[in-house]
Each structure stands twice: as structure tokens, then as C-alpha cells.
Amino acid sequence: MSxxxxxxxxxxxxxxxxxxxxxxxxxxxxxxxxFTFHVLRFTFYTLFALLLVYTVPSTDARTIGVGSKRFTExxxxxxxxxxxxxxxxxxxxxKQGMGGTIIVWExxxxxxxxxxxxxxxxxxxxxxxxATPMTSEQMRSALAEHGIGMTGELxxxxxxxxxxxxxxxxxxxxxxxxxxxxxxxxxxxxxxxFLERADGWEPLSQRYGLQNKPRGMxxxxxxxxxxxxxxxxxxAYSTDAKLxxxxxxxxxxxxxxxxxxxxxxxxxxxxxxxxIDAIRGMEGKIDEGLMIRLNAEAERTKDFAAGxxxxxxxxxxxxxxxTSESFVSKLTRWTGRHLMLVGISMAIAILVSIPLxxxxxxxxxxxxxxxxxxxxxxxxxxxxxxxxxxxxxWLGISPxxxxxxxxxxxxxxxxxxxxxxxxNIPTPLRESATALGLEPSAQLTKxxxxxxxxxxxxxxxxxxIINVGTATLAALIGAGGLGEPIISxxxxxxxxxxxxxxxxxxxxxxxxxxxxxxLDRLLIPRGLRLExxxxxxxxxx
Amino acid sequence: MNETKIALRDxxxxxxxxxxxxxxxxxxxxxxxxxxxxxxxxxxxxxxRLIIGLLTPTSGAVEFEGVPVSQGNILALRRRMGYVIQxxxxxxxxxxxxxxxxMARHLQPPLPEDEIQxxxxxxxxxxxxxxxxxxxxxxxxxxxxxxxxxxxxxxALDPDVLLLDEPLGAxxxxxxxxxxxELKEIFNRLGKTVLLVTHDMAEAGYIGDSIVLMxxxxxLQQGTLDDLRERPADDFVSEFITAQRSLVQL
Numbered sequence: 001m002s003x004x005x006x007x008x009x010x011x012x013x014x015x016x017x018x019x020x021x022x023x024x025x026x027x028x029x030x031x032x033x034x035f036t037f038h039v040l041r042f043t044f045y046t047l048f049a050l051l052l053v054y055t056v057p058s059t060d061a062r063t064i065g066v067g068s069k070r071f072t073e074x075x076x077x078x079x080x081x082x083x084x085x086x087x088x089x090x091x092x093x094x095k096q097g098m099g100g101t102i103i104v105w106e107x108x109x110x111x112x113x114x115x116x117x118x119x120x121x122x123x124x125x126x127x128x129x130x131a132t133p134m135t136s137e138q139m140r141s142a143l144a145e146h147g148i149g150m151t152g153e154l155x156x157x158x159x160x161x162x163x164x165x166x167x168x169x170x171x172x173x174x175x176x177x178x179x180x181x182x183x184x185x186x187x188x189x190x191x192x193x194f195l196e197r198a199d200g201w202e203p204l205s206q207r208y209g210l211q212n213k214p215r216g217m218x219x220x221x222x223x224x225x226x227x228x229x230x231x232x233x234x235x236a237y238s239t240d241a242k243l244x245x246x247x248x249x250x251x252x253x254x255x256x257x258x259x260x261x262x263x264x265x266x267x268x269x270x271x272x273x274x275x276i277d278a279i280r281g282m283e284g285k286i287d288e289g290l291m292i293r294l295n296a297e298a299e300r301t302k303d304f305a306a307g308x309x310x311x312x313x314x315x316x317x318x319x320x321x322x323t324s325e326s327f328v329s330k331l332t333r334w335t336g337r338h339l340m341l342v343g344i345s346m347a348i349a350i351l352v353s354i355p356l357x358x359x360x361x362x363x364x365x366x367x368x369x370x371x372x373x374x375x376x377x378x379x380x381x382x383x384x385x386x387x388x389x390x391x392x393x394w395l396g397i398s399p400x401x402x403x404x405x406x407x408x409x410x411x412x413x414x415x416x417x418x419x420x421x422x423x424n425i426p427t428p429l430r431e432s433a434t435a436l437g438l439e440p441s442a443q444l445t446k447x448x449x450x451x452x453x454x455x456x457x458x459x460x461x462x463x464x465i466i467n468v469g470t471a472t473l474a475a476l477i478g479a480g481g482l483g484e485p486i487i488s489x490x491x492x493x494x495x496x497x498x499x500x501x502x503x504x505x506x507x508x509x510x511x512x513x514x515x516x517x518x519l520d521r522l523l524i525p526r527g528l529r530l531e532x533x534x535x536x537x538x539x540x541x
Numbered sequence: 542m543n544e545t546k547i548a549l550r551d552x553x554x555x556x557x558x559x560x561x562x563x564x565x566x567x568x569x570x571x572x573x574x575x576x577x578x579x580x581x582x583x584x585x586x587x588x589x590r591l592i593i594g595l596l597t598p599t600s601g602a603v604e605f606e607g608v609p610v611s612q613g614n615i616l617a618l619r620r621r622m623g624y625v626i627q628x629x630x631x632x633x634x635x636x637x638x639x640x641x642x643x644m645a646r647h648l649q650p651p652l653p654e655d656e657i658q659x660x661x662x663x664x665x666x667x668x669x670x671x672x673x674x675x676x677x678x679x680x681x682x683x684x685x686x687x688x689x690x691x692x693x694x695x696x697a698l699d700p701d702v703l704l705l706d707e708p709l710g711a712x713x714x715x716x717x718x719x720x721x722x723e724l725k726e727i728f729n730r731l732g733k734t735v736l737l738v739t740h741d742m743a744e745a746g747y748i749g750d751s752i753v754l755m756x757x758x759x760x761l762q763q764g765t766l767d768d769l770r771e772r773p774a775d776d777f778v779s780e781f782i783t784a785q786r787s788l789v790q791l
Binding site: 428429431432433434435436437438439442446447450451453525526527528530531534 | 626
């Protein structure tokens with residue numbers, strides 16, 4: 001007789017003990033799966049609640065959304081508007097650094113925000129797309145067609161300007177833009193917006209007959225590049241605090257190419273009259289000199305609210321502490337929003353991808369399409385995907401758009417791993433499941449999916465980690481999250497602020513990884529882990 | 542005793558141009574152990590797979606108790622048959638006990654827990670499987686133990702028919718010999734209809750009441766070992782039997 005019969009006798013001798021142990025193990029396992037079930041259910045309800053909270057629009061009529069573009073001055077004007085509105089009794093939802101002109105304008109039209117600061121030149125060229133100069137009356141009536149109103153001018157002209165290092169300009173003897181004609185070797189770094197604008201580089205170079213080949217770069221980075229002599233000339237705004245800081249000189253626009261960029265606030269015509277009135281308190285109060293000081297104050301203290309405080313000191317001669325949010329509060333808000341974006345997009349991606357992956361595990365052309373489409377989606381740069389989604393009806397500048405983009409990005413790893421996991425189940429095991437008399441649906445739920453669970457979980461983990469990183473881009477369309485400080489930091493050219501977002505985002509990605517490793521122990525049947533370990537051991541031999 | 546449990550009526554199985562089984566008639570008697578034997582590729586496994594419905598015949602019909610097997614009744618029929626394959630086919634994410642009780646718990650309504658436990662105890666005893674192995678996963682079991690668990694799983698719903706496809710094929714000779722003894726004893730005790738595939742003539746002669754010798758998709762002869770030995774249907778039958786002489790005869 002074989003050894004195995006010996007085993008059996010011993011087993012029988014120890015029978016009562018064994019049985020108890022077995023039952024214990026059994027109930028432990030059942031408790032574990034019940035625990036897992038509760039965790040999953042709790043997660044689901046939490047996500048659902050978050051979804052509701054975020055979908056149901058705030059019905060508080062006294063809340064006003066104020067937006068700003070992504071540069072210091074716009075942030076500071078946003079903070080001043082916030083304080084003025086709060087003094088008038090409003091609650092303010094300040095959405096700082098939402099993006100470029102088009103993004104903030106769309107947000108205004110959609111009603112995501114009620115007002116934001118802009119410039120007459122931008123309104124005429126970029127928003128109303130008029131080739132000829134317009135009077136403010138013409139602008140007002142054109143804007144009214146979109147349901148938008150415009151305040152009076154705030155008092156300063158922040159026009160485009162071309163700036164060079166003062167010493168460099170003196171050495172080369174360049175004072176005016178037309179002097180550049182004799183210097184085609186000058187390296188130019190221009191903002192992407194300036195390169196594309198109807199009153200930007202193209203017509204400027206034609207008017208002045210310039211041959212230089214500029215390259216596009218982020219505004220704040222261009223200052224650094226200019227200071228390090230990596231470039232010799234950049235486009236700037238005439239109220240930039242950095243002009244003084246870096247000792248730059250602004251070239252004279254001797255052919256009067258640049259239109260006037262007088263600062264105004266744009267607002268929705270359905271905004272409370274009292275709120276508009278509060279904002280109009282700024283009209284005519286800020287000249288170029290003051291604006292440069294406010295910008296400088298904000299950049300010196302790395303706090304936009306400090307710039308706003310200076311406004312109240314200088315203009316209203318009162319000391320107002322425009323309180324900036326504490327770091328902990330901001331971090332909590334960013335992280336909370338980040339987790340919401342990741343959580344909701346991942347939950348939907350999981351619910352959609354697993355059924356798709358199951359379908360894609362079968363042979364056929366449809367399966368190739370199911371794998372192929374998310375695959376193509378993943379090759380679209382995330383920034384481009386966001387930009388492509390913004391014009392889609394119902395999306396626009398909102399967290400929904402960010403969630404849709406993150407969802408689309410998260411599909412592929414889950415779909416592919418689900419399909420692969422199922423395809424890798426050996427035929428004899430498939431046939432065993434069939435031969436037992438399990439219905440096809442039970443074969444899937446009791447055998448195939450549990451056997452593929454490890455591969456599927458790995459796909460979800462991959463998605464989640466990519467998702468946490470990509471979600472920082474949500475801030476580009478005003479959807480918040482840990483990308484917010486990264487973008488502000490870029491605007492301020494301040495590495496510390498960038499790190500306030502970058503470090504928590506990286507930690508979050510690591511945390512996600514750790515959580516999934518723990519989940520692997522909790523959710524994956526021990527038999528599969530043992531099997532993998534033994535296969536690895538065999539492979540080593 | 543001489544009632545037909547399963548019958549193949551002019552069953553032919555083709556895969557494209559390849560004929561795995563030429564038009565075949567075969568009767569499996571109830572309560573007997575029938576052994577399908579022949580060289581590899583002779584179609585013996587194909588017959589088991591046709592009966593359990595993993596394959597659908599290209600023409601002809603498989604009958605179970607006189608009723609043709611169809612899409613409509615195959616699910617119920619599979620639960621009246623147990624199927625064991627060469628390396629056991631145990632699901633790696635389940636313990637031995639969970640593999641065995643999978644169907645009993647899946648049925649609507651499921652069997653009562655005490656009945657399931659009693660059945661487990663009974664099956665452990667029948668197959669000489671140590672009870673402390675029940676909580677183990679397939680990777681933690683030896684090849685012989687895996688086949689015992691696979692047999693327990695096949696017997697869990699107390700089926701009328703057992704289909705075994707080279708159940709001892711992957712085992713080393715010592716374990717194989719002892720399991721042959723145990724299998725014969727188990728079959729005798731249970732009195733179930735058994736259809737076993739093997740390529741080992743000694744195993745067939747030892748375990749089988751009736752032997753079906755096959756070659757290249759044809760059934761050459763069906764009968765007892767003595768029938769095949771004394772009255773071979775053709776030269777191949779006698780060649781096949783003598784080619785597998787045992788060491789004892791040397």
C-alpha cells in the first residue's frame with residue numbers, strides 16, 4: 001500500500017481535532033469574505049454619495065463663483081473680488097487658475113463661474129474675434145448676445161510687451177521692436193497663447209518684418225530661461241512684477257501694433273445686481289504702478305491673498321486681512337477632490353471594463369475592437385484628451401470632464417487584464433467546470449473570474465496608479481485636486497508651491513500601490529498565491 | 542443487470558477534414574466497468590467528451606437511458622455523471638473540500654450543511670483521502686491525492702455514471718498500482734456505471750468488466766479480456782495484447 005493510506009489512518013486518528021480546525025478555518029474564510037463584501041459595499045455607497053453630492057448643483061443663490069486665469073495678476077484680482085463680494089454678504093467659490101482665455105470664458109458662459117477678470121484686447125481678439133478695434137459700447141452689446149456683461153476699466157493697461165535682459169538690449173542697442181529686424185539671431189521664447197493669437201506673433205512679425213523662429217514655452221518658465229540666457233526675448237505683460245525683479249527692459253511698440261489690454265471684469269448678466277456693484281468698486285482704482293506692486297507683493301510672499309490685502313491698504317486705506325486658507329485646509333481640500341476624481345472615475349471604469357474584458361476574452365473581431373479602442377485612447381496625450389472633451393455638450397470646464405477623461409484612461413489596463421486573465425485559464429480546467437454541470441454564468445462567477453482575479457486586480461492597480469498621476473491634470477480645467485498647487489506653482493515660478501502638490505500626489509500613488517498589495521492578500525484566494533509561488537520556484541530550478 | 546445506460550448510435554465526429562471517430566455504435570451496460578483502450582489518437586477520449594457534452598457529434602446521437610443527449614438536457618445529465626481527467630482538473634483557487642462541495646453548494650436549493658459534511662466524510666473514507674488534506678489547495682497535494690480529490694468531486698452528487706479519462710496516466714508506477722487496486726475496489730463497492738479510458742492493457746484487464754479496443758477512430762472489438770485474448774477480431778487486436786506483456790511473463 002502507498003504512503004497515502006498511512007496519511008489517511010493518521011488523519012482518521014486525529015479526526016475530532018481536525019474537524020474542529022477545519023470548521024474554524026471554514027468560518028474564518030466565510031467571515032473574511034463577508035468582511036470583503038462589507039468593505040466593497042461601503043466603498044460603493046461612499047462613492048455613490050460623493051457622486052450625488054457633486055452632481056446636485058448648489059442651490060444657494062448667495063454663492064458666487066469667481067474664476068481666474070493662470071497668472072499672478074488674475075489670481076490677485078480674483079482674491080480682491082472675493083473679499084469685495086464677501087463684504088457684500090456673499091459666499092464665494094474662488095476657482096483660481098482655471099486655464100487660458102477660452103477655458104475661463106466657456107466656464108463663464110456655462111455658469112460654472114459668475115465672473116472673472118479679463119482684458120479689452122483679449123475680449124476683442126480672442127473672444128469676439130473682431131479684426132477691427134471696437135469701442136467699449138460695441139463690446140458690451142456683442143458680449144450681451146452671450147448673456148455676458150462687462151464692468152468699467154479697472155485703471156491699468158496690461159498689454160503684451162516684448163522683454164529682454166536690460167544689459168543684453170543695451171549691448172545690442174535694441175530699444176524698439178523694429179530694432180529687432182537687424183537681429184535674426186535673437187532666441188525667442190513665447191507663450192503658446194501668444195504664438196496662436198490673432199494679435200500675436202504671426203501678425204507682429206509680419207508688421208515688423210521679423211525673421212526669428214520663436215519656440216513655445218510656459219510663461220513662468222520663460223522668465224527663468226531668459227534670466228539664464230537660454231533665450232534672449234520673451235513676451236510679457238506690462239504689469240508683470242518680474243520685469244523689475246529680473247531687471248528686464250520692455251521694447252517700445254513703435255508701430256503701435258499691440259491693442260489696449262485694459263483690465264475689466266466679465267460677469268454673467270444673470271448675476272445679482274448687488275454682486276456686480278461690489279465688483280465695480282475696483283473700477284478706476286488700479287493703475288499700472290499699483291498693479292505691479294500688488295503682483296510683486298503676491299510673488300514675494302508667495303500668497304495671492306497678500307497682494308489683495310495690499311490693495312485694501314493702498315486703495316481703501318484700511319488694513320484688511322484677506323485670509324488665505326491654511327495649508328492643512330488646502331491640502332485636505334486638494335486631496336479630497338483628488339480622491340473623488342480618482343474614486344469616481346475608477347469605480348465607473350471597473351464597472352464598465354470587467355464586462356468588456358469578459359466579452360473581449362472570446363475570440364472574434366469584436367474583441368479586437370474592445371481592446372483596440374481603449375488602446376488608441378491611451379495614446380492620446382492626456383492634455384489633448386482633456387482639451388478634446390471640453391467642447392463636448394454636457395461636459396465643458398468641470399470635474400465631470402476630468403472624470404470622463406480619467407475614466408477613458410483607466411479602461412485599457414482593466415479590460416486587457418480581464419481578457420488575458422480569462423484567456424489564460426487552461427482548457428482542462430474550463431472543461432472540468434463545464435463537465436461538472438455548472439451553467440455558463442456560474443462557470444464565470446465561480447471558476448473563471450476567481451481564477452483570473454489576480455490578473456484583474458493587477459489591471460485595476462495599474463489603472464489606479466496611472467489615474468492618480470493623471471488626475472493632477474484635472475486642475476488645468478478647473479476641476480481641482482493636487483494639480484492645483486502644481487499649476488499655481490508654475491504661475492508663480494515657485495518650486496515650493498509645485499512640491500505642495502507633487503509630493504502628496506506621489507505619496508498618494510505609493511499609498512494606492514500599498515493598498516492594492518494589501519487587497520491582493522485579502523481578496524485573492526490563497527490557492528492562487530501558492531500556485532504562483534510554486535510556479536516561480538519551479539522556474540528558478 | 543443487462544440494461545444499457547449509455548449508447549452511441551452511428552456517432553461520427555469530425556474536426557474539419559479530420560475524422561476523430563468514424564460512425565460508431567457502442568453500448569455501455571449499467572453497473573459495469575467498461576474500459577476504452579487503444580493507441581493515442583484512436584478516439585477513446587473523444588467518446589467520453591461526446592458523452593459529457595464537451596463535443597457535439599457531427600452526426601448520429603448519444604443516448605442516456607434511451608433519451609438522446611441534447612442542449613436541453615445536457616446540464617441535468619452532467620450532474621448525473623462524474624468526470625475525472627488525467628491531472629485532476631482541480632480548481633486552484635479552491636481548497637480540496639471546496640472543489641468537492643462546489644456543486645452541492647451551487648444547487649438550488651443547496652444541500653444542507655450537515656449533509657455536505659457527512660458526504661465529505663464518507664468520500665474521504667471511500668477514497669482513502671486524509672481529512673487533514675481537505676483544507677489544502679491543489680498545489681499542496683501530491684499527484685495521487687489530487688486524483689483522489691478529483692474522484693471525490695466526481696462522486697459528490699452521487700452520480701449514476703463515472704467517466705474517467707486516463708485518471709492514473711500522470712502518476713508514478715507505485716502510486717499507480719495501489720490506486721488501481723483501490724479504484725477496482727471502489728467501483729465494486731459503488732456498483733456504478735463506469736467508463737474508463739486507458740492505454741495500459743494490464744490496467745484494462747484488471748479493472749474492466751468489458752473492454753473496448755479502438756484504433757484510428759474505429760471500434761475493433763468489444764468483450765472481456767478472455768474474449769479479446771482467445772478470439773481476437775483481427776491481427777491488430779492480438780498484436781496490441783501481446784505487445785503489452787508484463788514483466789512477469791519475461
